[in-house]
Amino acid sequence: QVLLQESGPGLVKPSETLSLTCIVSGGSIGSHYWSWIRQSPGKGLEWIGYINHSGTTTYKSSLKSRVSMSVDTSKNQFSLKVTSVTAADTAVYYCARERITVSGILIKHYYAMDVWGQGTTVTVSS
Amino acid sequence: DIQMTQSPASLSASVGDSVTITCQANQDITNFLNWYQVTPGKAPKLLVYDKSNLETGVPSRFSGSGTGTHFTLTISSLHPEDLGTYYCQQYDRLPLTFGGGTKVDLK
Numbered sequence: 312q313v314l315l316q317e318s319g320p321g322l323v324k325p326s327e328t329l330s331l332t333c334i335v336s337g338g339s340i341g342s343h344y345w346s347w348i349r350q351s352p353g354k355g356l357e358w359i360g361y362i363n364h365s366g367t368t369t370y371k372s373s374l375k376s377r378v379s380m381s382v383d384t385s386k387n388q389f390s391l392k393v394t395s396v397t398a399a400d401t402a403v404y405y406c407a408r409e410r411i412t413v414s415g416i417l418i419k420h421y422y423a424m425d426v427w428g429q430g431t432t433v434t435v436s437s
Numbered sequence: 438d439i440q441m442t443q444s445p446a447s448l449s450a451s452v453g454d455s456v457t458i459t460c461q462a463n464q465d466i467t468n469f470l471n472w473y474q475v476t477p478g479k480a481p482k483l484l485v486y487d488k489s490n491l492e493t494g495v496p497s498r499f500s501g502s503g504t505g506t507h508f509t510l511t512i513s514s515l516h517p518e519d520l521g522t523y524y525c526q527q528y529d530r531l532p533l534t535f536g537g538g539t540k541v542d543l544k
Contacts, residue, residue: 346533356473356481356524358533371532372438410486422528423471423486430480 313338315406315428323400323435329393333406333428340364340384342418344409347380347391349402350430357402361409362389396435403430439464439527443536449544456512458539460525465505469529472501472510475538476521484523485510517543 319331333345346361360370362380370378374393382389393400407424440463450456460470468488475481483492485501488508498513512519520543525536 350475355538356475356526356535358526358535360532369531405481407481410483410492421471421486422469422533423483423492423526424473424481425483425486425492427480427482 313408313426315408315426317404317406317428317431319404319431319433321432321434323396323433324437325397325435326395329391329396329400329433329435331391331404331406331431331433333389333391335387335389335408340382340387340389342413343411344420344422345382345389346407346409346424348405348407348424350405351399351402359391359393398435401433401435403432405430438532439466439530439534441525441527441534441536443523443525443539445539446537447540447542449542450515451544452515452517454515456515456519456541458510458523458525458541460503460508460510460536462506462508462527462529464529466527466529468504469527470501470503470508471526471528472499473524473526474519474521475524481524512541515541 314336316334323329344361347359362368377394379392406428408426410421410423410425412419442461444459470488472485489501522538522540
């Protein structure tokens with residue numbers, strides 16, 4: 312059973328950088344896409360972007376200038392950085408695995424998040 | 438970005454009721470739609486992928502349907518553990534976008 316666990320500071324000062332790590336246990340980084348998703352207080356889910364095992368990333372365009380993701384396959388973990396944070400970045404941050412099916416050499420991506428971490432609350436405040 | 442609109446925003450139902458949640462896209466997304474349940478204190482849970490495929494372990498009382506711009510998630514007989522907020526998510530085009538959520542509670 313694959314489990315994800317987010318870790319990182321719960322409090323970040325405005326204008327500083329938010330850094331989170333997601334540790335993958337019970338399975339490998341493999342061929343999946345690994346996403347970061349957040350939920351601001353009282354709001355819905357917002358997809359931030361994803362990364363794959365080779366480090367290829369895709370970010371939501373409105374966050375692209377401030378977001379970066381990285382992967383460390385040797386540690387089976389991936390990370391998120393958000394620079395120049397403001398109060399609007401206060402949210403519960405989730406890491407999640409994308410659902411795939413593998414048939415021989417063919418991989419079908421569903422862009423559905425089938426395994427999620429519990430989420431970590433990040434507050435931006437001085 | 439593709440906008441996803443869910444209705445109703447909230448609903449109250451009794452155990453055993455049939456519940457239907459609607460998700461509308463502002464452009465054709467074919468069948469590229471997933472559904473999730475979010476319960477406070479728990480990790481979000483994938484219920485339905487690819488419009489109508491039940492994720493492994495999801496009870497058969499859940500079903501997804503629709504096409505194009507209009508989709509529905511139906512719970513045929515509400516159980517107490519079904520309470521929470523439900524979100525649709527499209528993957529026709531990046532960025533992946535979610536609906537605003539439908540909160541389901543007990544009447």
